[in-house]
């Protein structure tokens with residue numbers, strides 16, 4: 557199952573794709589697509605991640621392209637729209653990229669934004685979606701416990717589905733969860749799962765009501781399935797501004813989970829201005845299909861990263877491959 561590093565480099569296509577809107581401060585997304593005997597995998601840890609963290613992403617890409625497939629239980633995955641921190645006037649236009657979705661995840665607590673800005677965005681999304689729509693917010697750990705409690709208070713009238721990673725640490729999440737208990741506002745853990753040495757610690761601490769799980773940081777579909785089973789909590793599968801190849805990896809996990817009660821964060825092909833296939837995994841009627849994605853060689857060529865970036869990614873793959881189990 558494990559290709560050696562020369563096989564990995566021979567299988568690698570490094571691309572740089574434009575985003576339709578700024579996300580996490582970036583306007584372009586670099587990714588490596590790897591073709592193995594069993595399909596395609598994606599290796600795209602964010603540029604600032606260290607090698608230890610990035611090695612899990614490589615393990616996931618290798619599993620996708622060289623490993624066995626997990627049996628799937630469903631053939632489409634309901635997804636949410638993901639709303640980056642955009643001005644209120646642009647919200648309708650960004651959401652329209654996702655087509656007909658019933659669920660929106662709104663980024664909040666971004667640097668330079670006030671709680672009033674976040675509340676205004678949530679209000680606008682509720683107006684667009686109507687009372688039936690589902691809204692969740694993701695603070696990426698940007699609030700302390702008091703700020704998060706305050707935000708929960710201000711957002712109380714908008715019938716939120718859950719708060720994703722309101723605070724950075726497991727202790728803070730546990731404290732907040734205690735304070736919000738009477739409010740019936742669930743807390744989802746994302747970074748506390750994918751960036752922790754122990755992805756089960758947050759569940760063991762009783763610090764979250766549900767888990768956000770992503771295939772690459774958890775080292776693959778098989779390991780992510782084990783983590784969800786051991787945690788014993790509901791899970792939402794999400795992504796990281798992946799190409800359609802990476803989204804297909806997430807869809808496979810979502811399709812294999814025994815229970816899937818929440819719409820998944822796998823609609824983000826809508827945030828790309830270009831993808832690697834002419835048949836991208838864009839949401840249709842609020843869902844994406846579970847299927848293999850084969851990049852179009854023409855599109856890989858058209859979006860090939862510049863030579864210095866290819867060399868940078870090859871060096872990163874070499875270092876991460878040395879850390880694989």
Ligand SMILES: O=C(O)CCC(=O)c1ccccc1C(=O)O
Nearest residue numbers: 638661746794795796797821824
């Ligand atoms: O979950 C989603 O709706 C999409 C993915 C997403 O929000 C995300 C994308 C890139 C990096 C971090 C995150 C995150 O969930 O925190």
Ligand SMILES: [Mg+2]
Nearest residue numbers: 694720721746
């Ligand atoms: Mg998140």
